[in-house]
Amino acid sequence: MENLDEIDRQLLTILQRDAFVSNKELSQQVGLSLTPVHERVKRLERDGYLKSYVALVDRKKIGRELVAFCQVSLKEHTQEFIREFEAKIGSLPEVMECYNIAGPYDYLLKVVVKDMDDYRRFVVEQLAALAHIGGPQSVFVMAEIKVSTIYDL
Known part of the structure; x- marks a missing residue:
């Protein structure tokens, strides 16, 4: 967690609630443009913070x-x-x-x-x-x- 800043934590929290949120919506919620949000999400995936995206079935x-x-x-x-x-x-x-x-x-x-x-x-x-x-x-x-x-x- 020491490598994560506040925006990374916000991104992880948002994606935990809705893995299908678009990069556009993410960028609006965290106050960054599309490219930095996309790069941060890819880094979080590459570094293993985001293991997979799933649909939760009732x-x-x-x-x-x-x-x-x-x-x-x-x-x-x-x-x-x-x-x-x-x-x-x-x-x-x-x-x-x-x-x-x-x-x-x-x-x-x-x-x-x-x-x-x-x-x-x-x-x-x-x-x-x-x-x-x-x-x-x-x-x-x-x-x-x-x-x-x-x-x-």
Whole structure:
């Protein structure tokens, strides 16, 4: 962050809210002409501050009603088993996020599926099929209070 000035932070904040905003709109909002805004955005992309541009889909509109956080422990912690687990988890479309965590569990998965039957199928057919995992513990989202993709800069 030390390489970012106030205009860079403004650009990042605006683009987090709307990745499709035009350079013309960006230039008006930050008070610079088109060319410097374009160059700054390209630099932010090149330097890795802007990783990608995405469209956020409403999960409920596509039938993904159930969100579960699943805590998983590995029975063995060899490099081979860790790599194997992480590669397999990374390939499962139901797993939206996966974190290696400290504490009584090794991983925290955010799983999004159609319903409880679909979650049971995921646990039985996908998760239980993975070698070297302990019994997963799950908690289910009753209501989303805050979901954000915007970092405060």
